[in-house]
Amino acid sequence: MTSLADxxxxNRFARLGDVFSSRVVPDPLNNPRLVVGSADAAGLLGLNPAEMEDPLFTExxxxxxxxxxxxxxxxxxSGHQFGVYNPQLGDGRGLLLGEVVNPGGEHWDLHLKGAGSTPFSRMGDGRAVLRSSIREFLASEALPVLGIPSSRALCVTVGDNPVYRERKERAAMLVRLARSHIRFGHFEFFYYNDREDDLRRLVDFTLQTCYPYCQHEPQPVLAMFRTVAERTMHMVARWxxxxxxHGVMNTDNMSILGITFDFGPYAFLDEYDAGYICNHSDHAGRYxxxxxxxxxHWxxxxxxxxxxPFIDVEVLKAELGNAMPLYEAExxxxxxxxxxxxxxRPEDDELRNELLALMQGSAADYHIALRLLAxxxxxxRDQFIDREAFDRWLVRHRTRQAVDESAMAGRLACNPVYVLRNYLAQQAISAAEEDDFSEVRRLHQILREPFIRVPGQEAYAAPPPDWGRRLEISCSS
Incomplete structure (x- = not known):
C-alpha cells in the first residue's frame, strides 16, 4: 500500500501544454471536514484506506x-448541449490535479470537482454544493457494483464557504477518479476550430494513453472509434x-472511455416509465x-x-450503422x-416487452418486480394491476426460464435488492446538511453489496414514500 505522501x-495530459488546458490553483475550503470516503476507490490508487483518517487527507x-x-x-x-453546439466549455468548476500511477503501473486521473473558478467558468463561481457532491459520490461507487462502467469517487469534503444556488448552501469538493477525463467534446473543440494539428495531437495522445492496442491496427483511429462505439453502446445497454x-447526455458529458461520467440530475427508475424524464430542465424530453x-448513437x-480528417466518411457511416445492433444484443x-x-430465442423480445408494458400500465416498481421474479x-403478482394478464405472462415466463439452483443463484446475482433511489440519496443529503454524515456513509456501505438481503436493512429495499416519488433534480443537484 502507498501513503498519501508517496x-x-x-502528469501526461499536463505535458500537452496550454493549448489543451490552463494551470489553475484550487481555491480551498474553509474549515474542511471529511463527509465520506471510499476504501474501494482508495485501493485503485494503491492508497491505504487508513490514510483517510489522517487530517492530511482532508487538507x-x-x-x-x-x-x-x-x-x-x-x-x-466544447460540445453539443441539448443538441445545440456550444463552441467553448471546459472545466468550469473542476481541476485535473494530476495523474497518479498506482503500484500496478495504472494511471488514474485525480480530479477535484468544486475547486473554484477557472478560465472556463463562464461567470460561475466554480464551486460545487454538498448535495451534488454527495449524489455524484454515491452514484460513482454504486454503479460499478452493478456492472455499469463509471468514473469513481474517492471522497467528499465540505467547508463553511457560502454558495448561492436556489438557496444559500455550503461549498463542497468531490475527488473523482478516472483512467482519463477526455470527452467527445475535446475532439469537437479542435475540429470545429479548424485546428487539425492540435486535433491530431489529441488523437495520438488518446491512442497512446487510452487505446494503445489500437495503434497496431491497420487504421488505428478507426479501431479506436470502433472500440469507443462498442463501449458506449454496451454502457447504455446496462443503463x-x-x-x-443519466439526465444530461450532452457530448461534453460523454467519456472517450465509454464510462458513465459527469453525474448531474441522474435517477434510477422507481415505478417503470419508459418515457421518464429525470432532469427538470429537460422540457422536451430529449434525455x-x-x-x-x-x-x-447521435x-x-x-x-x-x-x-x-482521419477516417473516410463512408467508413464512419458503416461503423455507426453497427452501433445500435451492438446495443440491442447487449x-x-x-x-x-x-x-x-x-x-x-426469437420470442424473447416479445415476451420481455410484454412484461415491461404490464409494468408501465401498473406503475410497477421496476427493481422490486424484477427481484421478486428472480x-x-x-x-x-401484487406489483401488477391486471393480475390475470400477469398470470398469463408468468406461465410463458416459467416455460422459458431455467429452473435449476444455479440458474436461481445467477438471477439473484444480477437483480439488486438495494438501489440508489433518489429519496434515499435525499435523506442522506438532508442529514449531511445538518453535519450528520452517518447516513451518507451507511448508504454507501449498503450499496457496496446490493444483491444480498440483510436483516435490518428492509427500509432501504422499500419503494419510495409519497414525498420521494418523482423528485425534481436539477443540474446543480
Missing amino acids: LHFD LFSGQKIWKEAEPRAMVY QAYGFC AFNRQPVIA NLACLAQALV YRRLMNARLGWAGQ EDDPQA
Whole structure:
C-alpha cells in the first residue's frame, strides 16, 4: 500500500501544454471536514484506506494543500448541449490535479470537482454544493457494483464557504477518479476550430494513453472509434437494463472511455416509465429514459464528425450503422440474465416487452418486480394491476426460464435488492446538511453489496414514500 505522501504522479495530459488546458490553483475550503470516503476507490490508487483518517487527507482533498508533483489543470473542450453546439466549455468548476500511477503501473486521473473558478467558468463561481457532491459520490461507487462502467469517487469534503444556488448552501469538493477525463467534446473543440494539428495531437495522445492496442491496427483511429462505439453502446445497454437515467447526455458529458461520467440530475427508475424524464430542465424530453440509446448513437455521430480528417466518411457511416445492433444484443443478453432466460430465442423480445408494458400500465416498481421474479416470490403478482394478464405472462415466463439452483443463484446475482433511489440519496443529503454524515456513509456501505438481503436493512429495499416519488433534480443537484 502507498501513503498519501508517496503517491507517484506522471502528469501526461499536463505535458500537452496550454493549448489543451490552463494551470489553475484550487481555491480551498474553509474549515474542511471529511463527509465520506471510499476504501474501494482508495485501493485503485494503491492508497491505504487508513490514510483517510489522517487530517492530511482532508487538507489535500479540500484544496488547502497540494502535492509539489501535482500540476492542476483546467481542461478546454466544447460540445453539443441539448443538441445545440456550444463552441467553448471546459472545466468550469473542476481541476485535473494530476495523474497518479498506482503500484500496478495504472494511471488514474485525480480530479477535484468544486475547486473554484477557472478560465472556463463562464461567470460561475466554480464551486460545487454538498448535495451534488454527495449524489455524484454515491452514484460513482454504486454503479460499478452493478456492472455499469463509471468514473469513481474517492471522497467528499465540505467547508463553511457560502454558495448561492436556489438557496444559500455550503461549498463542497468531490475527488473523482478516472483512467482519463477526455470527452467527445475535446475532439469537437479542435475540429470545429479548424485546428487539425492540435486535433491530431489529441488523437495520438488518446491512442497512446487510452487505446494503445489500437495503434497496431491497420487504421488505428478507426479501431479506436470502433472500440469507443462498442463501449458506449454496451454502457447504455446496462443503463437501460438497470433502470438508470443519466439526465444530461450532452457530448461534453460523454467519456472517450465509454464510462458513465459527469453525474448531474441522474435517477434510477422507481415505478417503470419508459418515457421518464429525470432532469427538470429537460422540457422536451430529449434525455428521457427510453431515448438514451438513440442519443448515445447521435453523440457517437458527433464524435465521428470530429474524426473525419482521419477516417473516410463512408467508413464512419458503416461503423455507426453497427452501433445500435451492438446495443440491442447487449441489452437482450443483460435482460435475459435478469429474467433467468438461458441463451437467446426469437420470442424473447416479445415476451420481455410484454412484461415491461404490464409494468408501465401498473406503475410497477421496476427493481422490486424484477427481484421478486428472480426469487420466484408470489408477491411479484401484487406489483401488477391486471393480475390475470400477469398470470398469463408468468406461465410463458416459467416455460422459458431455467429452473435449476444455479440458474436461481445467477438471477439473484444480477437483480439488486438495494438501489440508489433518489429519496434515499435525499435523506442522506438532508442529514449531511445538518453535519450528520452517518447516513451518507451507511448508504454507501449498503450499496457496496446490493444483491444480498440483510436483516435490518428492509427500509432501504422499500419503494419510495409519497414525498420521494418523482423528485425534481436539477443540474446543480
